[in-house]
Amino acid sequence: MRVLIIEDEARIAKRLQRMAASFFEQTSIIYICDSVQKGMTYIEEHQIDLLLLDLNLNGENGFDILESVVSESFHTIIVSAYTDKAIMAFEYGVLDFVPKPFDEHRLGQAFKRLNSNLKRTDEPVKFLAVKKAGSIKLIAIEDLLYIKGAGIYSELHLRNGNRELHDKSLETLAQLLPTSFERIHKSYLVSLALAEKIIIQTGSKYGLLIKNGELLPIGRAKYKELKHKVI
Structure with a gap:
């Protein structure tokens, strides 16, 4: 599992990295970027399976990344305090929206969607x-x-x-x-x-x-x- 975390708060990024490493195989590649530009550059240069994306990156808009990768082959899980943006995010076809603050159980639920046939029933993919x-x-x-x-x-x-x-x-x-x-x-x-x-x-x-x-x-x-x- 190749995971990219785009999160500007180092403490939260490390927490996401730790939780992802404990959920997926220990051989997983988990990389952290703290800005829109760094994230975009990494996506252009590397193959990934999962993107964990914050929507507020030092004032930069995470939707700038989301809009550019919606057609890519990997899944995206939003991890953000901006729950008012959840409906818009789901319209872009994200796999899940995990509100901050989050715990291991809630993030694990999102990860499980990658390994199951679970479908969303309440989010309006448009x-x-x-x-x-x-x-x-x-x-x-x-x-x-x-x-x-x-x-x-x-x-x-x-x-x-x-x-x-x-x-x-x-x-x-x-x-x-x-x-x-x-x-x-x-x-x-x-x-x-x-x-x-x-x-x-x-x-x-x-x-x-x-x-x-x-x-x-x-x-x-x-x-x-x-x-x-x-x-």
Whole structure:
């Protein structure tokens, strides 16, 4: 686990480092930056799995970092006293928001999301961000038809017929999206709000017909679970 902590208060940064080291394997790489610029430089030069980010860095705005990394493959957990910014942060697709002051139990809950299929049920994720021609393009969740796995990337299929490539894997996106999104196949993630019906095909194969007329494959292991959810 490669963890980057961007926190300007040395005492809190060391506490986060200590808690992360005790939760993850001892071979984890945990690095600390105390400013927006240092954090951005580190992200540009190193691969990370998790970002722990404060929103107030000696008067600098942590959202400057968040806005630039929302399409990256790693997860972000906000650790901040600015709880009024939580909704906005979740709209950017962060994994969790840990309010200051925090304890080991609360931070551990956030860490556990990295190793589980837990989804958020109460935070309004409004968009996903993709890199496009050197800039960040925001894709509204309501514009998504479904997401198809493409190796370490994911292919977003939109209502307007367009497709966009996202740097996060299908597994990572599944942790961020609302609970209406279901993994119906190892390579497909779709909102059941768009489901029309399940089609039983020859050869014991199953498909999910969605509202635009496309038929998506259903994994055999998922069929029993889905048939009770799709009317």
